[in-house]
Amino acid sequence: MSGPNFSNSVVRWIDHRLPVFTFMHHEMHEYPTPKNLNYWWNFGSLAGIVLVILIVTGIVLAMHYTPHVDYAFQSVERIMRDVNYGWLIRYIHANGASFFFIVVYIHIFRGMYYGSYKAPRELLWILGVVILLLMMATAFMGYVLPWGQMSFWGATVITNLFSVIPIVGDWIVTLLWGGFSVDNPTLNRFFSLHFLLPFVIVGVVVLHIVALHRFGSNNPLGIDVRGKQDSIPFHPYYTIKDMFGLGVFLTIFAAVVFFLPNAMGHADNYIPANPLVTPAHIVPEWYFLPFYAILRAIPDKLMGVLAMFAAIGVLFILPWLDRSPIRSGTFRPLFKIFFWLLLADCVMLTYLGGKPPEGVYVILSRLGTLYYFFHFLILLPGLSIFETPKPLPRSISQPVLGSGAGPVTAEKENS
Amino acid sequence: MAETQDGATRRDFIHVASGTMGAVGAACVAWPLIHQMNPAADTLALASTEFDLSGVEEGMTVTIVWRGKPVFVRHRTAKEIEEAAAVDVNELRDPQADSDRTTKPAMLILVGVCTHLGCVPLGQKATDPRGDWGGWFCPCHGSHYDTSGRIRKGPAPANLQVPPHEYISDTVVRIG
Numbered sequence: 286m287s288g289p290n291f292s293n294s295v296v297r298w299i300d301h302r303l304p305v306f307t308f309m310h311h312e313m314h315e316y317p318t319p320k321n322l323n324y325w326w327n328f329g330s331l332a333g334i335v336l337v338i339l340i341v342t343g344i345v346l347a348m349h350y351t352p353h354v355d356y357a358f359q360s361v362e363r364i365m366r367d368v369n370y371g372w373l374i375r376y377i378h379a380n381g382a383s384f385f386f387i388v389v390y391i392h393i394f395r396g397m398y399y400g401s402y403k404a405p406r407e408l409l410w411i412l413g414v415v416i417l418l419l420m421m422a423t424a425f426m427g428y429v430l431p432w433g434q435m436s437f438w439g440a441t442v443i444t445n446l447f448s449v450i451p452i453v454g455d456w457i458v459t460l461l462w463g464g465f466s467v468d469n470p471t472l473n474r475f476f477s478l479h480f481l482l483p484f485v486i487v488g489v490v491v492l493h494i495v496a497l498h499r500f501g502s503n504n505p506l507g508i509d510v511r512g513k514q515d516s517i518p519f520h521p522y523y524t525i526k527d528m529f530g531l532g533v534f535l536t537i538f539a540a541v542v543f544f545l546p547n548a549m550g551h552a553d554n555y556i557p558a559n560p561l562v563t564p565a566h567i568v569p570e571w572y573f574l575p576f577y578a579i580l581r582a583i584p585d586k587l588m589g590v591l592a593m594f595a596a597i598g599v600l601f602i603l604p605w606l607d608r609s610p611i612r613s614g615t616f617r618p619l620f621k622i623f624f625w626l627l628l629a630d631c632v633m634l635t636y637l638g639g640k641p642p643e644g645v646y647v648i649l650s651r652l653g654t655l656y657y658f659f660h661f662l663i664l665l666p667g668l669s670i671f672e673t674p675k676p677l678p679r680s681i682s683q684p685v686l687g688s689g690a691g692p693v694t695a696e697k698e699n700s
Numbered sequence: 701m702a703e704t705q706d707g708a709t710r711r712d713f714i715h716v717a718s719g720t721m722g723a724v725g726a727a728c729v730a731w732p733l734i735h736q737m738n739p740a741a742d743t744l745a746l747a748s749t750e751f752d753l754s755g756v757e758e759g760m761t762v763t764i765v766w767r768g769k770p771v772f773v774r775h776r777t778a779k780e781i782e783e784a785a786a787v788d789v790n791e792l793r794d795p796q797a798d799s800d801r802t803t804k805p806a807m808l809i810l811v812g813v814c815t816h817l818g819c820v821p822l823g824q825k826a827t828d829p830r831g832d833w834g835g836w837f838c839p840c841h842g843s844h845y846d847t848s849g850r851i852r853k854g855p856a857p858a859n860l861q862v863p864p865h866e867y868i869s870d871t872v873v874r875i876g
Contacts (some may be wrong), residue, residue, distance in 0.1 A: 345736055367741040370732035 289314075312498060317516035318523055319504035321681050325399075326502065326523075326583065327530035328392040333490060334531060335385045340483050342378040343427075352476035354469045357432035376546040382424050383549045384538055386572035389417060398602075398624050400612030401503040407604040409496040414600045416489050418551030421573070421597075423482040426475040428570060438567050439474070440467045446580075449587045466560060467552045506684070507613025508677055515681035566641060574638030575631050579657070581642045582650035592654065599661045606661055609669035616675040620668055627660045747829070748876030750868070753807060761824050763812060764876045770812035770820055771863060772836070776847060780834065783807055784848035794858045798848040801862050809873065810849040811863050814838040816856035821845060 289310045300306040349368050351360040364371035364447055393413070396402055402410035429440045433541050444461045448454040454589040455551075463470030511518050534543060541548065553564045567576050576593050599606075614621045634653045640646040678684045706748075749766045753773065756762055761774040774827040776784075776826055785800040814821050816838065823836035831837030831844035833852045836846075843854030850859040865875045 341733065343836060345733055348737070349740075363740065363742060367743075369735045369738055371736060371740070373732055374736060 296600075306479060313351075313520040313524070314518050316501070316514075316519040317510065318502055318519045319510055319515060319563065319681055320444045320517045321506060321684075322502060322523065322526075322576035323502050323505050324526075325395040325505075326389070326528055328388050328395060329497075330527045331534055332385065332388045332392055332603055334489065335381060335388055336483070336486060338427060339378060339385060340487075342374050342381065343480070343483065345374050346378055350476075352430070352473050354472055354558070356433060357430060357472060361431045371668060373542070376542045380538070380542050380546060380549065382427060383570070383572065384534075384541075385420065385422070388534075389420065390572070393417070393600075394628060396503075397627075398426075398611075398614045398621075399503055399505060400507050400607070400614065402604045403603070403607070403610075403612050405500050406496070406503065409493060409499075410604055412489055412496060414597065416486055416493065417600075418597060419486045419489065421480055422484065424477060424570065424572065426479040426482070429472065429475045430479060431554060432472065432558045432564075434556045434558055434564050435551045435554040435567065438558065438563050439569060442567070444471075446590050446593075449590045451587075468560075482625045503612060505613060505615065506678060506681055506683060507611065507616070508681065511680045552573060555661045568639050571635065571639070574636075575634035576638070578638035578650045579633040579654045581638075582647065582654040585691060592658075596657060599658065603661065603665075607665040607669060609672065609674070611674045611677070616670070616677055617672055618675065623668070624662055627657070628654050630660070636679060721852065723770055748874055750874045752872050754871040756807075758806070763824050764809075764875075766863060771875060772808075772810045772824060772849075772860075773814040774808045774810075776806055776808055780847040784846060784850075787846065787848075787850075793851050796850060796859055801848055801850075801859070802864065803867060807873075808847075808849060809863060809865055809875065811861040811862070812836075813838065813845055814852070814856055815851065815858040815860065816841055818845055821860070 289307060291300060291306060296306055303528075334407040346364065349360060349364045349371065351357060361375070364375050368374075396410065396413070425439070425443055429436045433684050444458055444467065447457045447461065450457060459465070461471070462468065463474060477680075501516075504510075511636055549629045551568070553567075556564075568574070576596055579596050581591050609617065609620070614624055632655050633649065634657070637650045637653060718873070719850050747767060749764065751764050753775075756773060756775045758775050759777050761772060763770045763772060765771070774780075781798070787798070789795045789797050798807070812820050812824070817840065819840035821832040821836035821838040821843070829837045829839075831846075831852075833844055833846035835845040835847045835849055836853075837843070838854065838856065841855050843856035844852045845856075845860055846852050848859075849862075851857070863875050865873050868874050
């Protein structure tokens with residue numbers, strides 16, 4: 286292997302025996318990245334950084350938390366009041382979970398708009414959906430740990446979802462609980478799994494990146510990199526762009542952590558869990574609301590649960606539902622309109638999931654649910670037949686450098 | 701690119717400046733993550749304890765808990781005080797006069813943790829071995845302490861520690 290020539294002799298010595306520096310050089314510096322990526326491409330690395338923040342603060346919180354029904358709530362309050370900077374670390378962790386979902390949802394919609402799930406990146410996309418599912422499980426179990434009213438009743442409602450499974454449903458629910466209701470055994474296993482799953486996510490993220498680096502990033506034009514003139518090294522060009530985006534993100538994140546730390550939480554979760562009284566209005570965390578709206582939209586227990594899981598399940602087969610060979614929405618005039626409609630539909634479902642299930646909210650939830658599945662199951666396969674895409678540029682360089690742009694001009698531009 | 705006389709460029713300045721800012725930021729973030737491991741406010745709030753000595757008769761020893769550690773209180777007999785005071789301080793490994801180790805000569809108050817590797821020495825119960833000098837004996841690695849809690853033989857480097865304490869009345873002592 287003809288690796289890079291490192292000037293530091295210690296680096297050379299290590300690299301000869303353990304080629305980590307060659308690996309980093311190859312994956313960062315030599316890794317060719319399309320030169321036209323816009324800021325929507327920041328959210329992948331941003332998600333990775335937020336995951337690290339969550340793991341670090343989570344390990345710290347686990348040093349002070351007691352997973353027992355009699356002590357969990359108090360131990361969280363102790364973290365807030367007595368542990369040095371405990372309030373800061375917990376607020377970073379709790380809001381970090383919300384921001385993780387914000388970042389990942391933007392990342393997902395980016396992928397949808399620019400057709401990043403299309404061949405040859407289907408597995409990359411599917412691994413991403415697996416990460417989303419793992420995130421949801423982890424976030425749900427993490428929310429149970431403070432053992433407030435919302436923790437307890439959230440755990441009760443979500444675990445009861447599994448009771449719809451025919452024949453073995455009740456058996457599975459008992460298995461999840463480790464008793465006859467959500468109780469100490471449930472809290473203990475949720476703590477154990479909440480600690481484990483983030484590391485499983487890290488593992489899937491590694492696979493996600495391996496799959497990404499096989500063909501490199503998609504780009505806003507959705508056409509393949511045709512040669513050196515279309516790409517720039519990831520480092521330093523995109524590392525510095527990612528750093529700038531990170532700075533903007535951290536500014537917003539810090540503003541919420543310091544000034545609005547409970548804006549995305551529920552006041553009821555500062556009431557200790559009471560198995561005898563359900564809060565009047567129970568809602569999940571905001572990032573589950575669209576799925577919660579779909580669950581409640583369907584007036585049948587089994588069908589509601591199935592629809593909710595199908596709302597994520599449909600993402601797994603998205604690469605085969607959208608059969609248009611054009612990746613980027615920029616060149617698909619009809620798809621573009623429906624993409625924004627889908628986004629609006631998801632925002633509406635998020636809003637409706639937080640409203641009580643009555644009157645007009647139920648009707649709108651049903652329409653929203655219907656449109657969600659209509660988009661994926663009927664519209665996308667249909668569009669790939671009926672839509673006339675705009676002409677694609679010949680290369681990534683062409684729209685930048687004008688119609689006659691050839692490969693030679695790229696050298697001049699970089700110097 | 702603009703260069704100064706010694707070859708440094710504006711870009712070098714930006715690299716150093718941004719690197720420095722990054723290091724300062726990283727340190728600011730690291731500190732809360734490290735400091736959270738220090739004793740929390742509720743732990744510090746329990747840092748002192750009060751104890752009523754009126755029930756401790758001459759010749760009695762009691763063990764109380766202070767900061768999670770045993771504290772030995774021995775109401776010494778006249779003979780024990782005399783033995784402790786008679787020692788030539790210069791012969792000791794950790795020279796300290798008995799009078800410097802007590803507030804009231806009869807009441808010896810010690811942290812009951814061996815200064816070698818942290819075991820609790822024996823000698824609180826009448827049936828315990830008290831070592832060759834009639835004080836305490838640490839069974840872990842064989843350190844002998846005298847009736848003033850000073851190290852006399854064995855691997856321990858220093859005398860049993862005297863906790864900071866003061867009498868807030870005739871009989872009540874506050875430790876810590």
